[in-house]
Amino acid sequence: MSDTVVPIAVGPSRPDPTLLVKAVGEGGATLSDLAEARALIWAGGPGEFPDELPASIEWVQLPAAGVEDWFTAGILARHPQVRFTSAAGAFANSVAEHALMLLLAGVRYLPEHLRAASWRQQDFFPHVGTLRGKTVTIVGAGGIGRALIPLLVPLGAQIIAVNRSGRPVTGPGIPDSVETVPAEQLGKIWSRTDHVVIAAPATAATRHLVGAEELARLKPSSWIINVARGSLIDTDALVAALASGAIAGAGLDVTEPEPLPDGHPLWVLPNAIVTPHDSNPPQLRLAAFADHVAANVSRFVEGRELLAPVDPARGY
Numbered sequence: 001m002s003d004t005v006v007p008i009a010v011g012p013s014r015p016d017p018t019l020l021v022k023a024v025g026e027g028g029a030t031l032s033d034l035a036e037a038r039a040l041i042w043a044g045g046p047g048e049f050p051d052e053l054p055a056s057i058e059w060v061q062l063p064a065a066g067v068e069d070w071f072t073a074g075i076l077a078r079h080p081q082v083r084f085t086s087a088a089g090a091f092a093n094s095v096a097e098h099a100l101m102l103l104l105a106g107v108r109y110l111p112e113h114l115r116a117a118s119w120r121q122q123d124f125f126p127h128v129g130t131l132r133g134k135t136v137t138i139v140g141a142g143g144i145g146r147a148l149i150p151l152l153v154p155l156g157a158q159i160i161a162v163n164r165s166g167r168p169v170t171g172p173g174i175p176d177s178v179e180t181v182p183a184e185q186l187g188k189i190w191s192r193t194d195h196v197v198i199a200a201p202a203t204a205a206t207r208h209l210v211g212a213e214e215l216a217r218l219k220p221s222s223w224i225i226n227v228a229r230g231s232l233i234d235t236d237a238l239v240a241a242l243a244s245g246a247i248a249g250a251g252l253d254v255t256e257p258e259p260l261p262d263g264h265p266l267w268v269l270p271n272a273i274v275t276p277h278d279s280n281p282p283q284l285r286l287a288a289f290a291d292h293v294a295a296n297v298s299r300f301v302e303g304r305e306l307l308a309p310v311d312p313a314r315g316y
Contacts, residue, residue: 007032027297089143098279102251132156140200202229230256
């Protein structure tokens with residue numbers, strides 16, 4: 001670690017920055033006012049972000065894994081000389097656990113069990129399934145995907161991981177049997193898979209990645225899970241597929257629109273499970289973000305490559 005004191009600022013004052021201040025110290029840097037800082041750890045939204053940054057700022061750590069709002073607000077374009085990093089990967093374990101919960105709930109027919117007010121065993125038997133021997137495709141096999149695969153493998157599921165490059169997905173608990181497919185070949189996957197988990201970034205290129213055509217190629221027994229952003233699925237097409245029985249169901253932690261308005265069909269369709277974007281709740285989020293900050297501060301101090309760099313050309 002460098003002996004040079006590296007000044008880093010933390011903002012805004014709310015939420016309570018205590019954990020982030022501690023993370024700066026754990027990373028080997030010193031807390032500083034923004035005017036003297038070389039980097040800024042930001043825990044607020046784009047609407048609160050400073051209009052101007054001191055010329056000394058080299059790096060800004062953003063608080064979210066998804067950064068589409070920061071592009072919309074023009075923050076990155078306004079500061080082209082600054083390196084920005086997202087929190088991609090920081091919340092992967094919590095979101096992956098939530099995705100598994102939604103998928104298992106669907107496959108095991110849990111929504112109807114919860115609605116039941118009488119013993120309907122014979123009604124339920126034909127619909128209760130398993131992940132053992134089934135193929136689960138993870139679209140967007142980044143941090144969340146790498147965290148989800150080791151949860152699925154012990155259940156006997158076969159995994160297809162879809163990423164931008166097509167390079168094999170590796171990591172702790174990820175077996176060599178995982179098939180990795182480049183995003184450009186995603187069209188060949190829909191008819192091969194049993195279930196789909198959407199965990200890709202929201203960009204112009206991924207808007208309505210799943211529409212009527214893709215849903216029609218899935219199986220009547222397929223569940224589709226979305227823990228990324230609502231814009232990746234065409235909501236009208238999904239509602240039609242759920243209502244017609246073209247697919248078995250959908251588990252959604254994110255929706256388009258969001259918040260999902262009262263009276264929307266997704267609230268009442270029996271084969272739709274909607275959770276209010278709480279796969280990464282505040283009580284888990286800040287501690288995970290602080291760990292991410294400490295790791296990135298350490299890398300910044302040591303002059304190493306930062307985690308989760310934002311690429312303006314790709315939009316994430």
